[in-house]
Amino acid sequence: MNILDSMQNYKDTVHTPFHTPGHKMGLCVHPKLKKLLTEDGWKKEVNVTDALDDLNSPSWAIKDAEEKAAKLYGADAALFMVNGTTSAIQTMILGSLKDGDTILAPRNAHRSVFGAAVLSGVDIVYMTPEINDEFQIIEELLPETIEKSIKEHPYAKAVLITSPTYYGRFSDIETIAKIAHNAGMLLLVDEAHGPHLPFLPNSPKSAISRGADMVASSTHKMLGAITQGSMLFVNKERVDFRKIAQTAALLTTTSPNQIIVASLEAAMEQMESCGEEYFKNLLPLIENLRKELKEAGFELLEGELDPMKLTLRISDFGISGKEADKILLTKYGVAAELSNLHNLLFLISYADNEDTLKTLKNALIDLIKDRKKHGKTMNFPTLPKIPPSKILPRKAFFGDIREIPFKESAGFVAAEEITSYPPGIPLIHPGEVITEELIKYAKEVRSFGIKLIGFADQTLERVRVLK
Numbered sequence: 001m002n003i004l005d006s007m008q009n010y011k012d013t014v015h016t017p018f019h020t021p022g023h024k025m026g027l028c029v030h031p032k033l034k035k036l037l038t039e040d041g042w043k044k045e046v047n048v049t050d051a052l053d054d055l056n057s058p059s060w061a062i063k064d065a066e067e068k069a070a071k072l073y074g075a076d077a078a079l080f081m082v083n084g085t086t087s088a089i090q091t092m093i094l095g096s097l098k099d100g101d102t103i104l105a106p107r108n109a110h111r112s113v114f115g116a117a118v119l120s121g122v123d124i125v126y127m128t129p130e131i132n133d134e135f136q137i138i139e140e141l142l143p144e145t146i147e148k149s150i151k152e153h154p155y156a157k158a159v160l161i162t163s164p165t166y167y168g169r170f171s172d173i174e175t176i177a178k179i180a181h182n183a184g185m186l187l188l189v190d191e192a193h194g195p196h197l198p199f200l201p202n203s204p205k206s207a208i209s210r211g212a213d214m215v216a217s218s219t220h221k222m223l224g225a226i227t228q229g230s231m232l233f234v235n236k237e238r239v240d241f242r243k244i245a246q247t248a249a250l251l252t253t254t255s256p257n258q259i260i261v262a263s264l265e266a267a268m269e270q271m272e273s274c275g276e277e278y279f280k281n282l283l284p285l286i287e288n289l290r291k292e293l294k295e296a297g298f299e300l301l302e303g304e305l306d307p308m309k310l311t312l313r314i315s316d317f318g319i320s321g322k323e324a325d326k327i328l329l330t331k332y333g334v335a336a337e338l339s340n341l342h343n344l345l346f347l348i349s350y351a352d353n354e355d356t357l358k359t360l361k362n363a364l365i366d367l368i369k370d371r372k373k374h375g376k377t378m379n380f381p382t383l384p385k386i387p388p389s390k391i392l393p394r395k396a397f398f399g400d401i402r403e404i405p406f407k408e409s410a411g412f413v414a415a416e417e418i419t420s421y422p423p424g425i426p427l428i429h430p431g432e433v434i435t436e437e438l439i440k441y442a443k444e445v446r447s448f449g450i451k452l453i454g455f456a457d458q459t460l461e462r463v464r465v466l467k
């Protein structure tokens with residue numbers, strides 16, 4: 001099947017997506033943006049910077065839209081990005097730190113953080129977030145974990161956190177910002193999963209209005225922008241905005257796709273004019289959906305949580321998240337955002353409505369109707385300690401590599417990542433020393449059905465190390 005056919009096939013199979021992008025397969029798109037993927041739009045698919053302004057050096061239309069977005073989120077400035085939050089995160093790090101500086105980041109930080117370290121020569125010291133044993137997922141970083149790491153590494157220049165997490169947990173931004181700033185460090189926030197926060201009633205607002213210095217936000221994930229459309233928000237007090245804008249331009253194509261750029265403006269306009277109304281209508285429907293699913297026997301992830309993320313443990317019913325995902329897709333045309341051994345995660349966006357939520361509820365209830373509930377799943381084997389880091393990410397990336405048997409690799413410096421999934425936490429990053437404890441853990445968790453990913457040899461018989 002070629003690329004075009006695979007897209008057609010997916011469209012024919014999935015009728016009710018609970019995944020990104022936030023516009024939900026065109027269910028709720030700004031009318032002017034909708035027109036851009038028609039014959040009329042093809043006439044506008046041009047790249048002429050004089051007539052359309054230049055993303056890499058905006059001076060009027062794009063500048064105006066960025067200023068508007070900054071105001072909506074409570075930032076001093078905003079930059080529109082056409083290569084997703086990946087490049088927003090790389091811009092934050094490359095634009096504010098220098099070769100040899102250190103950044104503190106969660107162990108499960110998005111891979112763009114490692115990418116930024118390779119590009120910049122920055123070192124990363126990892127912090128371990130809490131693990132939720134009940135759902136076997138990674139939670140947010142706690143202020144005390146960050147405080148401890150800052151005490152141990154007072155020379156670090158910045159703290160990066162992910163908030164909200166993929167599963168919708170928020171960090172205490174105000175407290176963390178105070179801790180970081182008192183230590184003379186910047187607070188950078190990966191808010192890939194939170195572009196809707198300013199418009200969501202009764203929710204923590206964007207980290208940029210709560211003390212963070214820079215925030216990377218995937219507008220395309222939860223709002224009405226086209227895939228790849230993200231934003232970077234900047235507060236100028238501790239950050240040289242000129243340098244950040246210069247870095248963004250350095251990492252961006254000189255032919256930015258104007259449809260993606262325009263979709264960021266459209267997404268903002270949509271939220272400005274009816275965001276509040278969308279969410280006001282949706283929240284009671286989501287509350288009702290959660291209530292009905294609980295009554296049907298599902299265990300849902302609870303507590304202070306982004307209401308737009310619905311995580312449920314399906315393995316209680318003797319079916320893995322992966323299997324359930326496949327059935328939901330093929331039998332009901334319902335697609336989850338994420339599935340793993342135990343859970344299904346559904347992403348609800350402003351574009352959802354009573355019908356889509358009803359389709360989800362009916363599909364889930366039908367899926368378990370002849371299944372017996374077994375109860376809770378097993379706990380994790382204890383995760384091994386973060387291995388010692390020997391070589392900077394940049395040096396590890398460019399180092400000479402060889403392959404050796406994994407069981408004989410203790411003491412060697414890893415040249416590839418090994419991540420246990422669930423919960424999605426890297427056991428080793430390139431540049432870190434492989435330990436006996438890690439080798440033992442990797443063997444043990446595979447017998448629990450936990451997948452290890454991220455390395456070349458899928459059997460993990462052999463591993464890539466530095467020479």
Ligand SMILES: Cc1ncc(COP(=O)(O)O)c(C=O)c1O
Nearest residue numbers: 083084085086110190192218230
């Ligand atoms: C936590 C987190 N940060 C950053 C990214 C990168 O975002 P983008 O896909 O917009 O580049 C993702 C993508 O899934 C993510 O989950």
